[in-house]
Amino acid sequence: MDNGHVAKACESCRKSKTRCDGEAPCERCRRRNSDCSYRVKARNRQRIHRRVTNPASASPKTHSEARRHSPAGSPTPNHEASDVLDSQAPSHMQMRDDNVYQSVIATHGDESSSAEHSRLFYGPSSQFAFLQQIHRKVLSSDLQKQSSQSDVQDGGPGLDLFRQRSIFFGTPSRISPRSNHTSDSISSTVPLSQAKDFLNRYKTIYCGVFPLFTDTELDDLFRHLYDEESENVLTSHTKAIALAILANGGLAAGFTNLAEKLFVMANQEAIFSLDVVSLPAIQLLILLSEYQNNMGRPNSVYLHLGVACRKALAMGLHRESNATSTNPNNVSKRQATLWCLYFNENFQSLALGRESAIKMADISTPLPSSHTVLASLCKLAHIAEDGARVIYGLRHASLGKLYVAAEEIHVRIREFAAESGIGSPGFANRHKIPDGIASLIIHNVYYHTILLTFRPFLIAESALPSTQNNVSPQQVWLRQASRYAVNAAQDSIAYASYMFQKDDVCRSSRYNAFFLDASCVVLLFDILQHPSKHACNVEYIQMALLALSSMDQDEPVTTCSRSIEQTLRIVERTISGQRTDSAARDFFALTNHPLHWHPQQSHQAIQFPSLDPNLQNSADQLIQFRDLPGSVGEELPQVSEMPSGAESNGCFANPYSPYDIVATDLYNFFPVNNISPYDPVHFAHGEDINP
Template sequence: LNSQTREAPQSNSRIDEDPVTNKKQQELRAGIGAFDDNTEAYQFYGPSSHFSFVQRLYQRIRRQGNAPLNVSRQVPEGLRKWGIERQIFTYGNECSSSKNSVPDGSFLPKELGEAFISAYFTLMHPQGPILSERDVRQTWEALWTGPSYTPNQSKKLAQQKAILYMVLAIGARLTDHEPSSSDAWAQHFYDRAGVPTDSFEETSLLGTHLLLLRAMYGMQIGRPNMMYLYLGHASRSAMALGLHRAQVVAGNNSFLNTLRLTFWTTFYMERMVSMFTGRPSCFVDESIDTPHPTDCQHAEDGSQNIEYAYIRAMAALGKISERIMACHYSPTKPTRVSDLTEVNRVNNECSGALNELLETLPPYLHFFDDKTPIGETWQEVQRICLGATYHIACILMMRPALVYVTFFESKQQAQDSIGDRIDIQRDIKRTVSSAKDLISLVHDGFFNRCLAMRRDGNMVYFIVSACLVLLFDVLDTETTSAHATEVFQEVEKGLKCLDQIDHIGSTTGRAISLDVMKIAKDALKSTEPTTHLGTNLMESFTWLNNEMFDQAPYDSASSWLYNSLEMPSFDYSTVGMTDLFGPNGGADLMVPMAFDMMGQGLQVADGNYIPSQTAPQNQ
């Protein structure tokens, strides 16, 4: 026994001092940069980011497990090959494209504008309840009184109009079904809102809200860099207002509660985007003592969303995410194997905090129980968003084990390199389980509980991240055919969810699902020298057989693919709404004033809006 006791430290010491293993630990914390030759724009994404993981997956498929993650000032090869780079740089798609411009003389029916506002308050407001619907609709009605009743000299009114334009822009992105026309209006109102220069020099609540709304718009068009920048500005604006301090926002009246809502919404969104992009957060937890928002007895503006358990839960996730980032992804943390004992301790503490969070949730937020009764739309929106974020936090906490294995020939070799400090197989199983749970949650929401969530482009990030984790896992040489089949069944569920999302910037969920299919096919091809997984799976999943991946642009999805997935078209009537974009559902969204036979509308004229009256009908 004494002999064994003496030998154990020697073994651990040998592992600790292995410079190759320590180097691999350091590589886990490497990020990637992307450089655009056309504009000389450059963006960096840390190791927790979606983009870094895509490149890791590409390297694993190419059997480049020991290659550095980022080697030159260009778009990394994996992101370029699979079309992911379009989510990094805009290339002017949203702004300069003629299909996304609204010319003077175009006509916005009042009914459609109100549909945009309703879409915002149905889907986005529950995720960030910072605005008063009554105030927004009052500003909207003011546009119909004509220019003489809406003087632009008023700075506050100008801010209110900018808020309205952002609500219209986001609402247009959240409105189904034909994306081209609504996206044109979205871009138009986004440009019209602008951001006054003094928003970066002086602080106000409305100015902070405007910055938050710009970030929310970025969520809907799949621009993580845009989200990070605007949320950074909003965060500093909120702190400049003192919203992070109890002495400023403590109290029982509704205005102070709005201030607390604004701060904690900004806090959780900024923390989540920092985690998703692998970049530092603006907030320091020790500097924050503002209380959480309290539930209201009734909503002054008639809104149903008067409970803020969602905001409190997301704020808690924001704090947990910071610990995960500091422990697993910080470049300044020690990376020797001996430090993994501390990593394991932090993981256990974060897992405990996540479990404690579940116990604080009201029943309508029980995303972990698929038998939970279906609630109001705002409750279901919050349930899906909270659950998806929770699962992403779990994935990012355990995912380093999945990546670490790629530096070795086998899981056992990876485990031997670190001893018993971390159970690699356990962490991988937890990562894969969280990815499956995330896809099941979103799929249940899209097809059963809350069909309106199909219009939320922000869901793309969560679905794709989960699919990539599953594909990463199936590449392991020890993967059995049964496990691979189970994994691809979950991936297929994710693809069906992506197919339902129309609005993601200049592309669509269908196009992004093709990106994932291409990755899946490449992943299977890479297993062919050692296994027969590809042959077996292509018999079960017919969409893997077609050569379209290698011949056509990803955006040109053809019907064979979606027929093979048995993807149903969206029946808009099932959610009790009219399809304004269908062939018979509504008038053209951008018709000249001379053809206005619908009643009231707003005509675009030199960047302003002229209310129109009902055109005379022919008898």
């Protein structure tokens, strides 16, 4: 590298404080196979004493946090567009200092017993935090009066109402962890013929996506596991890996109880090497986390991956070293293990709204070019990592600024899709990725990344005062941002449904239920905001329920199905009541106004009136949304059917009474009142993806 002075360093080198050669791309970014971008607008730094004395400057805490969470290769913000938004925003529309990013927390068990009491936190990007918005919207008649200044809100009532508590805290184990299975023979637990089916199922689903082991290595491991007379005696750690592989395969094959026993046996074998820092130790934790992921235990997934990241950092797996082995197979295996860990850790952290333990800025090891599916997932996870920082990790002065940041992330997502052959942007290169389960996994992550990028704008649009619901043409970008999220949810459901019909293997991964559930919740929230879209969105929700019904009817699939059905019933009941109240108000206003009173025209003021002209016009004859075709159920469950604890606390005696409920408040998370007119030059059109 030239020792001369470089006028400008790329964003990746600047943020990692690494010397840059000023090329495009620079040597470091080219070696890491990452994006290399340069700041377009020069920064005018203030002197230290000016920054301290300037009362309008941002707090040092905000800047330090932003720098600490800024990964290498992150997008350069469009400062010029942001400056335009700021200049057009009135001074009273600046974001207040007490606005916070709000999350959800819940407790489980008896608080008097520390051993049985559990308390979990999920951040604003999590599914549980967004689900609380529906909880808040259906249980409140005056949303604007329910603001709270607390960073974290109690989400317990919402979890009970929408039947999500078991996933929030993790589905209970079917095998007691206290039972000792170390002396059990593997052949007596799983017959050889059945074990072969489990192994083949694992190969079909995981080997092409997460290449931790080759087919030959798996066959050898399987042979030694069942060959009791073999001279190659397996160590406890190697045996734990073999059991974890069979557990994942058994779960995918639908043998949940047997898979649970294999999972417990794998954990009991691994207990003898908890402090071991090695490649197999990291691979085992990835396998265990994948099992827990498909069993609906997100918190356990986060803990397993966190330990795996600590071991990877302790091993130096994230740093490229000249002292590495010259064996190319060992190098490839280390790379594959590291990037499998990176993808799972970052995507799971984003989905749970928690901080990830390893970021792209920490890694200098190149992407595994020989594993195209894994490389594509890691590139997408990198974009999602930047999106989490920009959308959920930084404070923006206005909602328009947030939209500019989201659009920059969206541009990168579309460029990735076009290059990788994903969705409508990648139609020309649609044959670049393998078909089947690999394609479904990439598309699920792709659509969910778009959904998380633009889902905040659904809340922002809903939180607008009623006088601002009719957004001006200059603010059409807010509706466009909401459409991005809704379109991504619909496309995700449509593609998953298509793949379920095309390939039976796609239905065996239970984690698909998470993506279907997340998409349905977005569509249900959209129905609450726009009841006229009920018929269209319910069509996709029914498609998702049909897809879930084609999967193994076991946890967590059944929980997701029940939750979607319950939420749909509540939403339909809510919008039906809104229609009735609105029509009644319009009717009485019309009949009491002297300029508009006419006995033959009073029916025109009622929305969805009865089609029978002989009936008297009243709110009782309105067509109710719950009677529309496609409704999952007619009535809400009685209070006695609610989970334990809900009835005793009196939370659901009248679930539609306008009292102040303790729920997640994400409305303060977004600068809703800071809408700035947006320049049409930066307007981007949505995408419709028809599989």
